[in-house]
Amino acid sequence: MKNTDSTGHVKGQSIYIDDIPVKKGTLYAAILGSPVGHGKIQRLDISRAEAIDGVEKIFAYKDIPGENQIGGIVEDEPLFAEKELHFYGQPIALVVATSEPIARKALKEIVLETNELEAITDPREACEKKEFLIPPRTFKIGNIKEAWKSCEYIFEGRVDSGAQEHLYIETQGSYSYPMENGSVKIHSSTQGPTAVQKTAAKVLGFPMHKVEVDVTRLGGGFGGKEDQASAYACMSAVAAHLLQKPVKLVLHRLDDIKMTGKRHPYSSDFKIGLSKDLKILAYQAKLYQNGGAATDLSPAIMERTLFHSTNCYFVPNTEVTVFSTKTNLPPNTAFRGFGAPQGAFVIEAAISKAANELNVPKNLIQCKNFLKEKDEFQYGQIAENVNISKCFDSLDKKYQIEKLEKEVLEFNKNNSGYKKGFSIMPVCFGISFTKTPMNQARALVHIYQDGSVGISTGAIEMGQGVNTKMAQVAAKVFSINISRIKLESTNTTRVANTSPTAASSGADLNGNATRIACEALLKRLTQTAAQMLNTKPENISINDEAVICNGKRTEIKWEKLVETAFLDRVCLTENGHYATPLIHFDKAKEKGHPFAYHVYGVAATTITLDCLRGTYEVDKVLIIHDFGNSINPVIDQGQIEGALVQGIGWMTLEEVVFDKKGKLLSNSLSTYKVPDIYAAPKVIECTPLETEGPELAVLKSKAVGEPPFLYGIGVFFAIQNAIKEFNKEYKPDYDAPLTPEKVLLRLYDK
């Protein structure tokens, strides 16, 4: 089943924020950002800028009718800076003009004098200075102190992973206009329409019902529009409300890349202890999360780092602490994987270090420590339906890992200028928002009189194909042709109090809500059919657009059934509500059962390294992935390939560089490089693990958005192995991304 949006996409007819036909009198906005990483505003004079022909008004914090506050989890983020500046590009004022060029011209005429203060960009330094966004948290199991005594081998090390720019090709944007009775409607490129609605209501001083948020689709999100779309939606909404005119704010790429937060960089220290037979007995880690200048989603990301800090391994004695530090970078935020890749990278590095020191293959240690049925995670959940060893065995069976390794060895023996590297990257990823109350969703399903179906959910379509999956769920429950079904925009007046489309859970939550709504409607239609056929409802079913009675296809088609039900005054609208059962988590104890289920998979990666130039190519990534019973293999395959390549980008090319003052140096697409078609692996093969799939996944089809991002980590270790082949004196270190610069320096480091 193809993505239902694809025809519109290839014709250029799909609508994004900047494609919405504008209303007459629309004004355009541009943001004045902080010119310093840390400082104080001495003087802000907008008089000359405001006098420019075409400039309607310039807004700053004083103009905000409600609260100047957009912090979601912690209220520590002003919409517009008041006196202090905490990161380069922090919004200070909003110019609204009759055109975008005029607004941008006016920006240059604003007089801003600042007093620059010392900036912190390093999370370890922030930790020393006790600059925390929230208090540190620790997850533990067993007795770490005692455990070291029984370890045969103990290794320690440091791991760093860098930031990552989302680089959704559609930048942040919003289009707001006044509605009657003082309300505001906002079109926003957001993953979280309710977050936008709630934040805008607060900033406007409104009850939530006076703010309507509508989202058709996003030109990419990847987490970057989960929380951070709200600021730009609020800005256009404030301007639209105060001016009583439509206002569009679409960020210039250079502003977007400068002002928005990125994947959190982490710096970590680990200590790992193994028994003589390579069982990991103890694992201790301290992870310093670089949160940036405001809390944003850092606490939730920190939490997921803790949950996934042991990846797919059972370690009986674990103690992991994350420090969420405050620095002078843009507030870092959600990005596919949400802290899990950063946490998993540390234990993979620890295992790699142990393998190097002990001179054993890394995958030997990996295999020996895979989670097993009924093992306890460090957060108290008991592992069930564990598929990690199955994935590994299935990969081995299909490709013979020994053979893959031999090919690499053979190549390396015969080549001096080029070396190949190989690695195995296993993945375990928990599905559910770790904040239990967020695991709920609603779907509003209308069956129209003619038999066509309209569905609204809280899910945001951003390329992951969630709308297609919703339509599939409805088509399956009703057993009708999918062409009868249309997914509406996501709108807060139709589906309220939504969770953001995030945590890979969009299809599970909204799909189950859709299923529940459709099942209720089906029940009513079954009763109608029973009446029509003068039988009992239990004798009725619908199959392939027709009513089946006692197993026999009748003359009553879907359209007739719907029409009859309508005339009989049966309600053809249903609101389905779903809340994931069984899950809970007690933060006081840091124990519970936070995940509905886990996703597993294993990737085998081979790369070729040019030892003269320090450049590399990914030859192949072979994956066995646990999809459950995939509802849409084509879309899910796209998610695997896409997440993998994004993960490879994070581990290789994508280097976010700030200077000491917190100024972004990789501030454009010419200095920040994401994978292009040539940087993708030459071969990606992904085979589904044959399993049934868990009950809690929508139609037993497991969530797929984030877990495969972690496969990209395998490329780091494959490159590192190739470096080792060339430079026998290289002592592996763990500093991602492994750019061609870092590679070349390590190839020739003595």
Added chain:
Amino acid sequence: MLTFILNNKIIKEDIHPGTSLLDIIRYKKDLYGTKVGCREGDCGACTVLEGSLIGEKVVYKSIVSCLTPAGNIHGKHIVTIEGLNMSKLSPVQEALVDNSGTQCGFCTPGFVMSLTCHCMEENISDKSKAINAISGNICRCTGYKSIERAAGDISSLMKNKDIKNPVMWLVEKEFIPAYFKDIPGKLKSIQNTTESNGSLVIGGGTDLMVQKPEEVADKSLKMLYNDSGFKGIFVENNKCIINASSTASDIMNSQVVQEVFPEILTTFKLVSSEPVRNMGTIAGNIVNASPIADLSIFFLALNPDLILIKGNKQRNVKLKDFYLGYKKLDLEDGELIKSLVFEIPEKPYFFNFEKVSKRTYLDIASVNSACFIKEEKGVISNCFFTVGGVSPVPLFLEKTSAYLEGKEISIESISSAAGILQEEISPISDVRGSEKYKRLLARQLFFAHFIKLFPGKITFNKLIENNNIV
């Protein structure tokens, strides 16, 4: 009066010649299929086709509309995604749908344009060429494998293409709408030259539209991109003359140039992306004076001359002497580069270009380097080495080159020369790499020239063994 054809309509409007084509398409003509991604030619979401009348035919190439100043499309046919749409999907669109080559869809129209442009080439298609056509398109959802599969399907549909008249063939096969048949006639009717004599000189726009778009959109311009006096690549008295407005694509596709540099079709793929190569000119690359400019580093290794003109006055200057310091040129006010000229060397000779950047394609080099070597009986009789990104200007390695002249090609001589190279360069740490890295990389690329050109004599192993410590 700016006159051009947008899809099937002739447009005649007073538009400032420095306005970006992207803004015209989206905000003046309300065609929203062409997307704004980065406004610096680095994502390809705004890719459109530019058709030029050549004789009786219209020849199409892909360009990024964000960096195209309106003045450059005067008398051309501009095709957006709306101009490709027909009642049913084109085979290009269909291949993308069938292979699930779209996720969020924002980059998709750009891919459709680039792939359609590939079909329109007067050339035999294959999968690797089709992929090269999308080398300037970024898909952040990274659906590259499915897009690659679509590209494969498309190239196999091109098997029986009439390469002499692909446009007509494509109309027949419903790849493009029928109105394309009428475009040559329509274009003929709007051919007229416009004078531009402003103060800001602009060529393809690929640099100025990134560096100072507001200024370009505001100032009076002197536009050289379509000025026939600045076009053309030819040979005269054993000299190769590349006129100022020749684009990177013009250069790599020129038979004259290919004769001198047989590898150029491969080498130039390291230079930016297809649509940007279709726009960026050699004079622009030189005058921009970036120390890392690929074309400058490439041609500098032939020690060429620049012909500079101002009114009726003309003077020659060596390219290596043209750069006076960081972004400082030996160029008078009002003086223009007319052409780059180099003596065609007598065969046999050796030439090589190396470039390493963070991302191999569509990226600016950390370090690049070129070399020209003439060798007689194992001895270097004449050579020029250049290196970029390691000094305030594109660097002609005078001392290194002079040292090697008369030397045997050996591990020892190359190793010694590498030492001299280190003295000649003065890299600084910046976003493209640390000083230490650039020094090491400069050495490696210098070695790469010899390893590639003299595999019998110079092997990687020996060279590296001899130069173990940096």
